[in-house]
Structure formats: C-alpha cells, structure tokens
Amino acid sequence: MRMKWVSLTLFCLALLQLQQSLGAWGRKGHEMTARVAVRALPQDAPAFLREAETELGYLCPEPDRWRNRQREP
Numbered sequence: 479m480r481m482k483w484v485s486l487t488l489f490c491l492a493l494l495q496l497q498q499s500l501g502a503w504g505r506k507g508h509e510m511t512a513r514v515a516v517r518a519l520p521q522d523a524p525a526f527l528r529e530a531e532t533e534l535g536y537l538c539p540e541p542d543r544w545r546n547r548q549r550e551p
Contacts, residue, residue, distance in 0.1 A: 486518055508539035 493507065516531040527534075 482518070486514070489514065505539045505542065508542065509535040512538035 493511065513531055513535045516528060516534055519528055
C-alpha cells in the first residue's frame with residue numbers, strides 16, 4: 479500500500495513539473511489525472527465509479543471546454 483502512495487505521489491509531482499513547463503493542465507492533463515484517480519480508488523468504492531474510467535476521463539475537462547467557448551454551460 480505504501481509503495482502505491484509513493485508511486486502516486488511521484489506521478490503527481492511529475493505532472494506538476496510538466497504542468498509548469500506547459501503553462502496549463504489542458505485536456506490531456508485533466509483526463510490523465512481523472513484516470514489515475516479512478517485507478518487509485520479503494521476496493522470498497524462503488525463499482526460504477528471504477529467502471530466509469532473512460533467516461534470520467536472524458537468529462538473531467540468539460541468546464542475547460544465551456545470556458546474555451548467563452549460561454550456559460
């Protein structure tokens with residue numbers, strides 16, 4: 479369990495470093511973090527959350543898509 483948290487922490491730090499060099503998370507960054515979060519869910523989390531990795535990865539950057547269109551949802 480400890481190794482999983484160490485790996486997740488290192489991954490997040492790498493994402494932060496990448497984000498600083500790119501200037502923003504962007505669509506890919508939001509999708510990746512959503513998928514990592516789903517994979518890190520505990521076993522007692524509801525099954526529908528663990529099964530929705532693809533959908534959550536797609537929907538996570540939705541507010542950015544709204545903002546990029548310069549309009550309210």
